[in-house]
Amino acid sequence: MRSVNKVIIIGNLTRDPAMRETQSNQPVxxxxxxxxxxxxxxxxxxxxxxxFHECVAWAKMADICHKYLRKGKLVYIEGYLKTRTIELPDGTKKYRTEIVVKDMIMLEKRAKDDAAVEDVIPEEEYIPHEQDEEAAISGMNISDSDIVK
Incomplete structure (x- = not known):
């Protein structure tokens, strides 16, 4: 039987996006x-x-989110839920459920004094690159220790 794992959410960013790379140089x-x-x-x-929802974007979508999103901005996010298991040094396991971002739409125009963010995402930049994203996350079990800060 088929199943569905799809998230659509509209909300405000609680913090500026943080960009990192995995040990294999995948942007996240x-x-x-x-x-x-x-x-x-x-x-x-x-x-x-x-x-409150934790979101993670990979590959080209990571670059776009980091470049255009800012704390407080209203945004539409579409993606799916992914739960990671993190093993702590004492051996206990911690679970973290995140929204893996597949699509993003900014729902507010930039403020006049917000010169760091463009009004419009160029179309060639905005189109999700499915192959890059799928290659970045398929079969990968990423833990916090894999992310280079």
Whole structure:
């Protein structure tokens, strides 16, 4: 039976993207997204909840995210969930679930004083390069120790 692992999220960056390289020189960019959910209870009370999501982009998408995204910016992210297992020095295991970014759309125009970010991502830069991304992540079990800081 087929299954689906797809994430679509709109939220604000919680920090500037951090660019690193794996030991095999694959670019990887990590950043956080906060998304808000609002609802009204049966008693009419307004409720709000904020969720925080870790995102990781590879290859060309990593370059694009690092170049154009900034803390606080509203962004559309599409990708899939990936859970990594990290073994700590004491032998215990820690699990980290992240959104692997396949597509990204900036939903805000840049501020007039934000000269570091272009208004538009050039089309040739924006098109996801599936082969590069798949080669970067397929069959790889990346741990935090693999990432060169």
């Amino acid at each position: 960019c990590t950043f956080g997204i906060a998304s808000n959910r609002q609802w009204i209870t049966h008693s009419g009370e307004h409720k709000k909840s904020t969720e």
